[in-house]
Amino acid sequence: MLNLLKTQLGRLRVLAFIEGISFLVLLFITMPLKYAFDNPVPNKTFGLVHGLLFILYVLAVIQVKIEQSWNWRKTFLALLASIIPFGTFWADRKLFQD
Numbered sequence: 001m002l003n004l005l006k007t008q009l010g011r012l013r014v015l016a017f018i019e020g021i022s023f024l025v026l027l028f029i030t031m032p033l034k035y036a037f038d039n040p041v042p043n044k045t046f047g048l049v050h051g052l053l054f055i056l057y058v059l060a061v062i063q064v065k066i067e068q069s070w071n072w073r074k075t076f077l078a079l080l081a082s083i084i085p086f087g088t089f090w091a092d093r094k095l096f097q098d
Contacts (some may be wrong), residue, residue, distance in 0.1 A: 008067050012060040013096045016081075019057045020088035022050040027085060057082050 004010035030043040058079065065075045078095050081087030 008060070008064050009096060012057075012064050013092050015053070015057050015060050016088040016092050016096065019050070019053040019082060020086065022046070022053050023082075023088070024085060026050050054082060057088070 004014050026043070026046055030046045033039045034043040061075065061078045061082075064070065065078075070078075074095055078091050081091035081095075084090075
């Protein structure tokens with residue numbers, strides 16, 4: 001894990017994993033709590049965390065795009081992956097390999 005943090009791409013991969021988990025928690029845990037059990041507090045709190053992670057992910061993708069001269073298609077797919085459930089996990093396997 002520490003080796004991943006040594007490069008910008010490695011940091012993107014770690015961030016993609018964390019952002020992906022936060023998105024799934026938001027969709028499958030806090031949203032049902034909000035709508036099925038009338039408890040919006042976890043959704044507000046975790047929504048803020050996920051939003052910050054999403055912004056960091058987008059910035060990291062842009063940094064790696066510049067550093068590694070990614071084409072626009074690859075950059076677009078990496079950004080698109082962040083708004084599709086399980087998308088960042090797909091991106092890690094298909095786009096973010098060294």
